[in-house]
Amino acid sequence: xxxxxxxxxxxxxxxxxxxxxxxxxxxxxxxxxxxxxxxxxxxxxxxxxxxxxxxxxxxxxxxxxxxxxxxxxxxxxxxxxxxxxxxxxxxxxxxxxxxxxxxxxxxxxxxxxxxxxxxxxxxxxxxxxxxxxxxxxxxxxxxxxxxxxxxxxxxxxx
Amino acid sequence: xxxxxxxxxxxxxxxxxxxxxxxxxxxxxxxxxxxxxxxxxxxxxxxxxxxxxxxxxxxxxxxxxxxxxxxxxxxxxxxxxxxxxxxxxxxxxxxxxxxxxxxxxxxxxxxxxxxxxxxxxxxxxxxxxxxxxxxxxxxxxxxxxxxxxxxxxxxxxxxxxxxxxxxxxxxxxxxxxxxxxxxxxxxxxxxxxxxxxxxxxxxxxxxxxxxxxxxxxxxxxxx
Numbered sequence: 378x379x380x381x382x383x384x385x386x387x388x389x390x391x392x393x394x395x396x397x398x399x400x401x402x403x404x405x406x407x408x409x410x411x412x413x414x415x416x417x418x419x420x421x422x423x424x425x426x427x428x429x430x431x432x433x434x435x436x437x438x439x440x441x442x443x444x445x446x447x448x449x450x451x452x453x454x455x456x457x458x459x460x461x462x463x464x465x466x467x468x469x470x471x472x473x474x475x476x477x478x479x480x481x482x483x484x485x486x487x488x489x490x491x492x493x494x495x496x497x498x499x500x501x502x503x504x505x506x507x508x509x510x511x512x513x514x515x516x517x518x519x520x521x522x523x524x525x526x527x528x529x530x531x532x533x534x535x
Numbered sequence: 536x537x538x539x540x541x542x543x544x545x546x547x548x549x550x551x552x553x554x555x556x557x558x559x560x561x562x563x564x565x566x567x568x569x570x571x572x573x574x575x576x577x578x579x580x581x582x583x584x585x586x587x588x589x590x591x592x593x594x595x596x597x598x599x600x601x602x603x604x605x606x607x608x609x610x611x612x613x614x615x616x617x618x619x620x621x622x623x624x625x626x627x628x629x630x631x632x633x634x635x636x637x638x639x640x641x642x643x644x645x646x647x648x649x650x651x652x653x654x655x656x657x658x659x660x661x662x663x664x665x666x667x668x669x670x671x672x673x674x675x676x677x678x679x680x681x682x683x684x685x686x687x688x689x690x691x692x693x694x695x696x697x698x699x700x701x702x703x704x705x706x707x708x709x710x711x712x713x714x715x716x717x718x719x720x721x722x723x724x725x726x727x728x729x730x731x732x733x734x735x736x737x738x739x740x741x742x743x744x745x746x747x748x749x750x751x752x753x754x755x756x757x758x
Contacts, residue, residue, distance in 0.1 A: 411607060411743040417753060422746040424614050479605035479639065479726040480743070487638055495640050499673040502606065 381524045385450045394449060399442035402468065406434045411480060433509040440516035441468040447523045454527075470512040584709070586659040588620070589630030595623070595757050597631045597750075598730040600723045603646035603666045604639040604673045608727045611744035612667040618747045623754055633663060635710050636717035636726055642678040645701070647710045649683040652700035656692050665690060733757040 385391050407413045407421075412431055414420040423431050445465070483498040490497070501508065587596075597619070601608040623629035635650075637643030646666055653662035665686050671677035680701060687697040700706070717723045721730055725742060731753050732738040739753045 414741075414743055414745060414749070416742065417739055417749070420745060420749050422744075422748075424610055424744075424746075426610060426613070479602055479607050481725040484638060484725050492640075495674065499639070503672045 381447075381528045385447055385527070388450075391446045391450055395442040395446040398445050399438045402441050403434065403438040406438065407431070409480065409482065410434065430505060430509075433506065433513065436513055437468070437509055437516070440513055440520065444468075444516045444519045444523065447520065447527065451523060451527055466515065468512070468516070470508060470515065585632045585634065585713070586654055587630050587632050588660055589624035590627045591630065593624075593627055593630040595629040595731060595733045595754055597623075597629055597754075598634055598721070598732070599631060600634045600636050600717045600721055600728040600730070601726045602635070602637050602639050602643045603650075603670065603678060604637075604643045605726045606670070606673070607744045609667050609670045611727050615745065615747045615750065619750055619754075622751075628758055629754060634717050634721070635713040636723055636728075637710060637714060638726075640674040642674060642676070644707075644710055645680060645683060646678040647713070648701060648704070648706045649687070649697075651706035651709055652697050653687060653690070653692060655700060656696065658690055658692055661690055662686065662692075731757060 386395070404413070408415075410427075410430060412421060412423055412427070412434075414422070445468070483494075483502070486494040486498050488494070599608075619629070619631070624631055633650075635647035637647045650659055650662050650666070653659055666678065669677065669682075669686065676682070683701065684694055684698060688694050717728075721728065727744060729741040729745070729750075730738055731741065731750075737757060739757065741749060741753065
């Protein structure tokens with residue numbers, strides 16, 4: 378497994394891709410989840426009750442960065458896209474959870490869809506942690522399978 | 536087959552990027568509203584109909600726009616509010632008013648009405664505080680009519696008078712008015728939203744459960 382990581386990330390392009398994907402997810406997610414405020418000045422704040430939620434966002438962003446960058450490498454290497462769809466699905470599921478039920482997104486959903494929107498928003502908020510854990514699980518499986526598959530295919534290619 | 540997958544993945548990626556851009560645009564438009572609101576909030580704030588916590592002659596008024604079922608409002612209530620009360624409200628520098636914007640569910644409206652029914656017996660802020668202390672998950676029944684009556688009973692309110700107030704929907708129009716005011720006059724589209732305004736009409740808007748340090752800086756600049 379270590380060899381596979383070394384192979385992929387020995388090319389700095391993939392490190393940059395991974396960092397880019399990490400921040401592309403991390404900043405919107407911490408903004409949506411109200412850890413980061415831009416007005417009236419930039420404020421970053423974590424309350425004791427939200428520490429777990431923040432850690433899950435960090436893990437989710439990290440796993441997404443690994444899964445997507447490794448799959449881009451895989452696509453370039455063997456021209457197959459088998460796993461990248463799963464990693465994006467995992468990322469989207471994780472990202473959809475935890476947008477505060479009283480935040481602007483949920484407000485728009487609830488005012489547009491009424492009771493159905495309220496139920497959907499409540500569900501995403503109440504089950505924020507299980508949804509994020511599921512998503513991290515999906516991404517973990519994707520990373521594992523991709524790593525296995527890369528080490529096997531790289532050997533064949535050698 | 537491979538091409539189909541590439542297209543599907545591409546579409547998913549585009550949707551994700553569009554969603555992020557759409558959210559960023561809506562977030563930035565909030566900033567425009569803040570600037571617009573800051574100019575005319577001095578004229579639109581009329582605090583005659585709502586209970587005030589602290590001195591009515593305080594130099595700064597903090598208007599909190601909230602929903603009793605909103606978890607972010609509870610987060611602010613649990614972590615920030617007490618420090619503001621101790622350092623600004625009890626010292627007479629600022630006062631606090633709460634404008635209801637109940638949008639999370641039907642129980643949000645009932646809870647807001649209940650606070651005004653409690654206000655009939657002089658217990659608005661006690662009831663308000665108890666609601667946030669007892670808040671559970673959204674729309675799971677923690678703020679249904681029976682629970683609201685039980686809260687009134689535990690606070691020592693006259694439950695007969697309280698129930699009569701709730702059943703007759705005495706304050707339904709007040710809550711509707713507050714909600715309307717929150718979304719139109721204060722352009723709030725999430726809770727908690729705070730409008731902090733001083734006596735000369737200079738206002739600052741905070742969106743979300745900001746920490747105490749933010750309030751300290753903003754209040755310092757407005758006092």
